[in-house]
Amino acid sequence: MGRVELPEDLGDGPFSVGQARAAGLRDGDLRALHRPTRAVRVAALPASLVERATAFAVALPPDAAFSHATAARLLGLPLPAALEAEVLLDVMRPTGRSRxxxxxxxxxxxLESREVVLCHGLRVVGGADTWCDLGELPCGSMTVDDLVVVADALLGPPHPLAVGTLSAALERRVRPRGRGALLDALTLARPGSRSPMETRARLMFVRAGFPEAEVNGVVRDANGGWLLEGDLVWRRQRVVGEYQGEAHADRRRRSSDAQRAGLARDEGWTVLELWAEDIWSPPRRRTTLRGFAAALGLDPGTLRIQ
Structure with missing residues (x-):
């Protein structure tokens, strides 16, 4: 597309065709600009979700807000890959208005029954109501574990909500689809998780019947000195499960992790690593669960190791 010199009062962001004409742009100028949606123009093609939503917001009525998967992504909530890649933007209006x-x-x-917050300068359905909306998506879009991942994210920074806030949002719904899955997720949600995979690791042990671990618990030496913060801590058994994500792949980080784990072992703790494959691969999952069972002194026959 040809370059158009934009009037200063249009700024760098998207603008309506009406604003463009009022600023003196002609039809040829408008045709040379990007058209993210009907009646909106922008100099540079929107690349990110925030840029796309900002462009669409120019054409939306003032009573609209972004909802469902779009709201979740704008709020920074973790979603399954299929929803992260969703192209369509979810837009909600009050019941008395047309879609x-x-x-x-x-x-x-x-929208009249949902909280609306400002995020990236956009009207977005709030976190608790968005969590409920995700549970109402068509069957298969969000599993119970997916909903727990989102709930855990909402229970920590930068949000952070309380479990009661999520529960209250669900109770305000009248016969919502997915109510059973949302209620199940609510009982499994815990504050403290710092990543989706930490949540999934915790759920793996819960589903297998292990005693519940402390999330991101601090481990100290005999003198009260800080040793490490374990992703999953079984304090009575002095066992720590450390999920090793991409952030731990750096050689210097791996060296630091190993040094801290060695100090904890010197204090009588068992530190076991967890990897994504230990959660997603059934053979690796079974081996991992048996290894943790042995460290915790549990009889594998009493567990649901699958």
């Missing part, structure tokens, strides 16, 4: 019908959008109604 948004615009290419690139999926319209919803019911």
């Amino acid at each position: 948004t019908r615009r290419a690139g959008c999926r319209g919803h109604r019911g």
Whole structure:
């Protein structure tokens, strides 16, 4: 597309065709600009979700807000890959208004019963209501574990909500789809998790019948000195499970982790590593669970190791 010199009062962001005409742009100028949605123009093609949503917001009515998977992504909540890659933007309006019908959008109604917050300068359905909306997505979109991952994220920074806030949001719904899955997720949600895979690691042990671990618990030496903060801590048994994600792949980080684990072992702790494959691969999962069972002094026959 050809370059158009934009009037200063249009700024660098998206603007409506009406604003463009009022600023003196001609039809040829408008055709040379990017058209993210009907009646909106922008100099540079929107690349990120925030840029796309900002462009669409120019054309949306003032009573609309982004919802469902779009809201979750704008709020920084972790979603399954299929929803992270969703192209359509979810837009919600009050029940008494017509659904948004615009290419690139999926319209919803019911905004009057949801909290709306500002995120990236955009009107977005709040975290607790978005969690409920995710549970109402078509069957298969979000598993119970996916909903727990989102709930755990909402219970910590930068949000952070209380379990009671999620529960209250669900109770305000009238016969919501997915209520059973949301209630199950609510009983499994815990504050303290710092990543989706930490949550999934915790759930792996819960589903296998292990005693519940402390999340990101501090381990100290005999004199009260700080040794490490374990992702999963079974304090009575003095066992720590450390999930090793991409952040731990750096050689210097691996060296630091090994040194801290060695100090903890000197104090009588058992430190076991966990990897993504230990959670996703059934053979690796079974081996991992048996290894932790042995460290915790549990009889594998009493557990649900699958």
